[in-house]
Amino acid sequence: MSLPFATLIKEWFRLHARFSDAVTQLCGPYYAPFIYTRHWYGSTFQSAEAVAKGTGDTLEKPRKEHRWRVKAVLTALEKANLDPEIVSRVERLIRRNDKPLAQLIEELIISTGAVGEQLLAAVPDLPGLAVATRTHVSHPGVKGPEVLVQHRLGQALTWAIRMRLLAELGIPVSTLAAAATTKPSFQHDVQELAALHQTPSKASRPRRAFVATRSPELGRSPLSPKRLLRKLIGRP
Numbered sequence: 001m002s003l004p005f006a007t008l009i010k011e012w013f014r015l016h017a018r019f020s021d022a023v024t025q026l027c028g029p030y031y032a033p034f035i036y037t038r039h040w041y042g043s044t045f046q047s048a049e050a051v052a053k054g055t056g057d058t059l060e061k062p063r064k065e066h067r068w069r070v071k072a073v074l075t076a077l078e079k080a081n082l083d084p085e086i087v088s089r090v091e092r093l094i095r096r097n098d099k100p101l102a103q104l105i106e107e108l109i110i111s112t113g114a115v116g117e118q119l120l121a122a123v124p125d126l127p128g129l130a131v132a133t134r135t136h137v138s139h140p141g142v143k144g145p146e147v148l149v150q151h152r153l154g155q156a157l158t159w160a161i162r163m164r165l166l167a168e169l170g171i172p173v174s175t176l177a178a179a180a181t182t183k184p185s186f187q188h189d190v191q192e193l194a195a196l197h198q199t200p201s202k203a204s205r206p207r208r209a210f211v212a213t214r215s216p217e218l219g220r221s222p223l224s225p226k227r228l229l230r231k232l233i234g235r236p
Contacts, residue, residue: 003171011169019165022050026161037147038137041154045134048157049101051164052108059097066097101134102127105157112163114177115186119156122194130157152193159186 003011016023025047029040061069073094077087099107106127109116120126129145130153136144145153163180167173180186 003169008169015165015168019051019054019168022047022054022161023165025050026158037150037154038140041133041150042137044154044157044161045130045137048105048108048130048161051161052104055111055164055168056104056107058099058104060099060103061097063097070094102131105130108164109156109160111167111173112160112177113173115159115163115180118181118186118190119159119193122190123156126153126156129153149196152189152196155189156193159189 025043029035029043060066070091074087074091077090109119109127112119123129133145133150133153136142137150144150159180163173163176166176
């Protein structure tokens with residue numbers, strides 16, 4: 001790493017203050033490795049969402065452009081002489097200027113440089129699939145990917161989160177990506193994710209069938225603050 005240890009520790013505490021919830025959601029499942037994969041994935045996705053919102057612009061359009069867009073729609077509706085209740089309903093819907101969640105996740109992944117490039121090459125629709133899976137695990141009645149796909153998507157998001165958080169410490173993304181993309185665990189995750197994406201019918205194996213295949217980067221024992229930092233860096 002190209003960051004002095006003293007600087008790393010100082011920046012780590014600043015980072016934790018900014019992203020305490022994201023770090024908790026990312027690392028929390030390591031304290032409870034017995035939880036269901038859907039819950040592990042849900043926690044990981046919440047971490048990714050928090051990091052994406054905390055490191056990027058969450059507005060879809062500049063405020064001035066958005067106000068013009070809303071005014072144009074409302075003017076057209078008024079000229080159409082529609083029921084005021086309908087116009088009011090539409091206005092409430094279009095007032096929001098948030099980026100779609102899939103766009104936020106895509107920007108998070110892209111921000112990780114070569115890591116994001118390889119993840120997106122393996123699964124081009126990774127952001128959309130990640131959001132759809134989040135909906136599935138949050139609302140079980142909604143159809144979504146099988147459990148092994150959930151696991152692999154969670155692995156992909158974990159790489160993106162770790163990269164982004166370490167970059168926020170001041171380590172160049174290019175340095176982080178060069179280290180991460182050569183790790184056997186990363187290449188394993190990319191290959192497995194690509195294979196599952198190409199053959200989704202093979203993703204119906206129960207959780208116990210793939211626990212042993214979990215990336216060696218993922219420990220199961222409770223982590224002390226020191227080990228949390230080492231896990232984030234990617235050291236055993």
